[in-house]
Structures are given as structure tokens and as C-alpha cells.
Amino acid sequence: MSQHAPLIIDIAGLSLSKTDKRRLKHPLTGGIILFARNWENRAQLTALCKDIKKIRADLLICVDHEGGRVQRFKTDGFTHLPPMRALGELWLKDAMAATNAATACGYVLGAELRSCGVDFSFTPVLDLDFGESSVIGDRAFARDPRVVGLLAKSLMHGLLQSGMANCGKHFPGHGFVKADSHTDIPVDKRSLKAILAEDAAPYDWLNTTLTSVMPAHVIYPKVDARPAGFSEKWLTYILRGQLGFGGAIFSDDLSMAGARIIDGKEVNYTEAAVVALNAGCDMVLLCNQSVDGGKAVDELLDGMAEGLLKGAWEALESSELRRLDLLPATPAIAWDELMVHPAYMHAMGLIP
Numbered sequence: 615m616s617q618h619a620p621l622i623i624d625i626a627g628l629s630l631s632k633t634d635k636r637r638l639k640h641p642l643t644g645g646i647i648l649f650a651r652n653w654e655n656r657a658q659l660t661a662l663c664k665d666i667k668k669i670r671a672d673l674l675i676c677v678d679h680e681g682g683r684v685q686r687f688k689t690d691g692f693t694h695l696p697p698m699r700a701l702g703e704l705w706l707k708d709a710m711a712a713t714n715a716a717t718a719c720g721y722v723l724g725a726e727l728r729s730c731g732v733d734f735s736f737t738p739v740l741d742l743d744f745g746e747s748s749v750i751g752d753r754a755f756a757r758d759p760r761v762v763g764l765l766a767k768s769l770m771h772g773l774l775q776s777g778m779a780n781c782g783k784h785f786p787g788h789g790f791v792k793a794d795s796h797t798d799i800p801v802d803k804r805s806l807k808a809i810l811a812e813d814a815a816p817y818d819w820l821n822t823t824l825t826s827v828m829p830a831h832v833i834y835p836k837v838d839a840r841p842a843g844f845s846e847k848w849l850t851y852i853l854r855g856q857l858g859f860g861g862a863i864f865s866d867d868l869s870m871a872g873a874r875i876i877d878g879k880e881v882n883y884t885e886a887a888v889v890a891l892n893a894g895c896d897m898v899l900l901c902n903q904s905v906d907g908g909k910a911v912d913e914l915l916d917g918m919a920e921g922l923l924k925g926a927w928e929a930l931e932s933s934e935l936r937r938l939d940l941l942p943a944t945p946a947i948a949w950d951e952l953m954v955h956p957a958y959m960h961a962m963g964l965i966p
Contacts, residue, residue, distance in 0.1 A: 621640075621643050624648070645734075659731070667731070672941065680736075682697025699743065701765050701966065705755075705756065723778075738782065741787055746792050759812055759815040770820075770823055786829075786842060840876060868886045882917070
């Protein structure tokens, strides 16, 4: 059994430096998240992904690729996918056509990424569109949790057809709060009963379909004083225990403002990562910290290694198995073949 590798880190540029290679070889590194700065064209992306896999075949290559304004690769043949709200609007006109279009979007999203060597996208957004949150906005399918659940399930069906796992976010729901957790610590004062009846309902209905979940950096004080991603109550008791979720749990980005204040005090990345893992996360993300030499990345790798030795957190075989389960199990279709593949051509005609 390989050691639990809970850290998802990033790289600064278009190819791997010696420092990147050293960090990716670290036994606690489980994957890499790519951003627009890591993209020049398909040939470069494909070469980068190959180089990452040469270092370790089990590294999970991730990206935030949802459609709409959250799509890292948009040129050199990548399809501009609509924001999820477009599928929710289609639902109002023709519900069954909307579910079919959602499957088409999921298939195109997954197949295009996989043909370049990317394993996994953090999608779909399960947040409800209350019309309050600027950071969620048109990333949400709809206001009705039933519509969100069915369109998300349809999108995940398309991802599955392309051989890609999925990630429901941001548990239990980020749509009700105005504040942006990248810069603030949003607080949602509703009761647990209200949240379970609405925002968290899709997680219950999709517990047979979701392969991973990302919690919100939001505090729900009626349930716990800690943000959901650092709360054992939310992750272990509610998400796993009450809602029956058995897949992988990722923390949201530890460098976001919402991740740095725990129990009223500011913590460093290592402390935040330890709290997240002890609360029930299987993996933690540290994003955009490699850009200025990556001191924070090295501090996290060293801090987590020291924490493991000192017993601050436990390497769990179950967490490692959940991470490995997110890797694609089928070979990807090469780009040129994909462009003339009947399923792909059919799906392209259905995208709104």
C-alpha cells in the first residue's frame, strides 16, 4: 500500500522546473492543480501532463474546468462550455432536453481534458442560485435543489462516459452568502434543518453518484464555529454519517482568506491542513503559492512531514484509496480521434 499522499499543489509555469520535480516526487504530494498560467496550447499541456506522469504515474492532475467563467483552457480547439445557469434556463423550457444537454457538456468537458492528459476537473457546482453570491452566480444550475441535483447527475453521467470522476462543491452550500471566501470569511446563519432541506439536499440524493466533494470555506455558526472544510461535524458526522457519502473529500484552497482563521485565530498553511485532514478531508489544496519561488509550498511539505512523524495527523489507507479511485481507469481518446468520434460529434451538437 502506498503512503497517504494528501497534498495537491501547483507549479508556476508551462513546464516542470527542477524544484517542481522535487516537490512532485515528495511522498506526501498526491496531485497537481493546473491554472491558466500553465496553459499555452494543447501540445504544451499534453507534454506537461506526460512529464508529470513520468515522475509518478499515480499523481492526480486536476483543474477547475466547469464552463462559463471558470474554464482554464479556452483556446486551441477547447470548446467554450456554457455556464451551468444556461442548462438551468434550458430546463425551464424543456426539462428532458436540458438533462441531455448537461450530459453532452459533461462528456465534452471530460473528453477534451483527458485527451491532453488531465485526469480530473473540480465540477459540478451544486450550490443553489439564491441570487446573492457574486462568486457563485451563473456557476449554479438553478435555485431549486431538485433541478440542481438532476442536472448535476446528468453532467456527471457525461463525465463518466469520458472516463472522468467528479467533484460536487461547495458543501453544504455557498450560494446563500454574499461574501467571497477567497477574500473574506462568509457566515451563513441559517439552521442545520434549513440547510439540509435545501442546499445540502443534492449531496444526499447524489450519494451514489458523487466520487468527491469539496466543502465551502463558509462558517455556519448554528452548526459549528469552524468553516465547513475544517469541521468534523460537517464532514464526518453530516456528510459521511448522515448523508451517506463515501467518496473523497478535498479541502478548498488553503490560501483563501476563509481557510486561514480557525477557532478565531490566524493559522499557517500546515496548521490549516492538519485541521482539515483531522476533520475528515482526504486531500488538501494549496493553490497559487508556487509563483514566487514557492516558499509556502516547501513549508507545507516539510510541516506536514514533521506533523506526520509527531502524530499531529494520521496517514489513512482509506484516504489514499479514495484518492487513487479518482484516477481514470480507461485510456483517453487522442485529440484528433476525438474530433471525429461519433459520441463527441453528437454531444457537440447538443451543447446550448
